[in-house]
Amino acid sequence: MTAGARVRGPWRLCGWCAFAIAVEVGLYASYRGHDARFHWFTHAFVGSAAALTVMTVVTLVRRRPVPRPLLWPMVTHVFAMIPDLVFSGGYAHRRWMDVFLGHISVHFVPGRNTTWLVVFLIALAFYLAAIDRVRPPEVAR
């Protein structure tokens, strides 16, 4: 740790944690209304895997963990869900909506959500490994 730096308390992380979880619960509840929980999982896994990949690269380049790590997957999840939010407003899906992290196509991969769960867990493992790799040598393992 550099001189003059101080460690941020864990309560700060948990504040963002609570916020991110509250948003995800809200998104899930929005899907329950039209009986499409399947879609929440798809876009949560795909969005989170995309965010974790970026977070891994940023962590390795900057040599420290990204700030507010729970917000990144939440933001990409919302981005991936934009066509569903638009659909609720009365606008049907179109093929070009794949620009939102493959919003249409990702539903049809073999294995469906199980495949995306595995992708997400692999991306999470890489991110956690990146954090471990940039650990300052004085921090006990």
Add this chain to the structure above:
Amino acid sequence: MKQRRVAPVPSRRALAVVWLAATIGFVGLLFVARRLEGPRDDPDQAEQRVGFLDEGMLPIAAPVITAGLPAAGRATVVVFLRPADAADECTAMSRQVGSAAALVAVLSGPAPCPGIPAVHLDPEGRTAAAYGMRAPVDRGPSVGYAVVDSETRVRYRTLDPHPAANSREVLTILRAL
């Protein structure tokens, strides 16, 4: 001098716990969500209420069912229902969708269908098969709807245990034609 704030790096054990917790949590949530799927849902949820036109093999020519419907010149919604639900679903669909499209009810058994004059009995599921309706989890008759455009082409079809409850979705698809 203002101190720069840095996040602490969790221990390797804490990182492993995070990964394990995420694995157990999401596997559990996915399992629960699958258990919540109903007997009339599509066994492949990716195929249910996809929200866009011309999925897969569509469009296909729409076979005429009854009373000259579907007919060219106006969109038609073909609703596939089971007898126990027919009264409520027909009433609600005619009220909520009837002004936007012609309606045809295909029933898997005899039942009253108030509000929809064009009713067709399909106990063996031939009409449902001709429209490419998928079999639900309980392997019983399909419950859902197909949307036919003004050129009598099937542009959308989906299982939906409660089509009237999702009538806004039907209207969204009709607007997309």
